[in-house]
Amino acid sequence: MSDRLMPAMIAVLLGGLLAIALLVPYVAVSFRRRGQLGIGHVLLAVGALVYGLALVAYVLLPLPDVDADFCTRFARLVEPQLHPFQFVQDIRDQQHGSGLPELVANPALQQVVLNVALFVPLGAFVRYLAGGSVLLTTAIGAAVSLLIELTQLSGIWWIFPCPYRLFDVDDLTANTTGALLGALAGPLLRLVPGQRVSGPPDAPRPVTTGRRLLGMVCDLLAVQLTGALLNGALDVVLLLIGIPSAGPGRPGWLGPVDGALSWWVPGVLLLFVLPQFGGGATVGQRAVLLRPVGLDECDPSRGRRLVRALVGSGGFVVLAGLGGIAGLLATLLVPVTVVAAWHTEGHRGLSGVAAGVGVVDARSRATAGITAGP
Structure with missing residues (x-):
């Protein structure tokens, strides 16, 4: 070269x-x-x-x-x-x-x-x-x-x-x-095309398939990047206390710890724990200014938030982390999630249908416009 x-x-x-x-x-x-x-x-x-x-x-x-x-x-x-x-x-x-x-x-x-x-x-x-x-x-x-x-x-x-x-x-x-x-x-x-803005920054925008999928991508990236930061912090601590983080002298217990810090811990914190506070939105949904809303026009209950996490990005993280047949199910969940975000009412997606929850622009106090049916 x-x-x-x-x-x-x-x-x-x-x-x-x-x-x-x-x-x-x-x-x-x-x-x-x-x-x-x-x-x-x-x-x-x-x-x-x-x-x-x-x-x-x-x-x-x-x-x-x-x-x-x-x-x-x-x-x-x-x-x-x-x-x-x-x-x-x-x-x-x-x-x-x-x-x-x-x-x-x-x-x-x-x-x-x-x-x-x-x-x-x-x-x-x-x-x-x-x-x-x-x-x-x-x-x-x-x-x-x-x-x-x-x-x-x-x-x-x-x-x-x-x-x-x-x-x-x-x-x-x-x-x-x-x-x-x-x-x-x-x-x-x-x-350069694609720079036209459709309204002022505080004006609500429609909930689209692309916006929903972008929020999901941001969720998974946030999990991976947080895991990388946690693992990096662990390596620094090990270096300071004189424990090798790689090579022949690496302790066996570091393997499970690395796996937990890189995937399970950030997945649970960002996709299950965080949505239990502040209205129920995940990191990705907050990034694209979306918020979940229940049929009663209020924030979803904690139970519905948990169901939504299990069927949505949180479920993907759990299945992918288990590997094997569960990992295959996680792979199959991806196209199903994409199709559901495209075709469901209000683009609430598979998790929204399962939890009875819709999604609206965070700048709007309007409801998701969904019915009580499946």
Whole structure:
């Protein structure tokens, strides 16, 4: 894999993982800021995330091996390039021929163009998503460029004994120019489809199949991420008290504990215990601003909340955690849940039908509009 392709692949991979990890808070913030999600806003947010990671990867990777000859190998990078517009002379020195193809193939020119292009998305995202002015966005681009150059000059703030990337004052000029061009082009991001908002943030929206399923996905992600945090906290505690969390010296009792912390404990807390308080909504439902409501137009009873959890996401977590035939039942429960969320009255889903509970927009005091029938 080439040095230019590897940072892009790393950025896409890490960006995807971070997007999944940040989905629940992003959904919650989006529904409260705009009243809904919107595929266009999601695309822009993921794009900004991947770009930020790519920017870091391109200026730092690949990391070199540190050996006894490290500073000798990178001796030419120890002295920074402090002559403004040195790139003009570099382009002349590396130009072979006078035609357009020869000019395009000039490596010095390619480097300048790449440094400009690298900061165009930064300017566009800051101008459009953060609402900064052209002047402020350009200043932010210059500051980010300076931070990058200082990071390179210091060998990633003295992690490495010598710089392995060149501090070049012309990079500051090119990057700032790119940020300026991006700031000027930022309003064009309005053309990305899926950004139209159907009403003010506090206006209730219809309960749709997609919204119901998004809430369920957020529930399962919240369980998995909470489990990962609990397991990480356990590893830290084990490290502090001198017990190995992996390897031959790992105690046998850690296996069941890991399993409980990664799945059972967060599943019970988030899908069974939490809905018993505050109206009965799960984490995912709170993120998409949905709330359960009974046939009497009041919050569901605790018994109905428990039935709803057992037949819904909580039941899936229990079955999946048991494994074997129960795990197969959990897999079969997924398409049944999707179809039920699509076709049931008011999109209350399989769990709502079993518990006699509907679901409405949390911003509305309206009822779910369901009957007493199945």
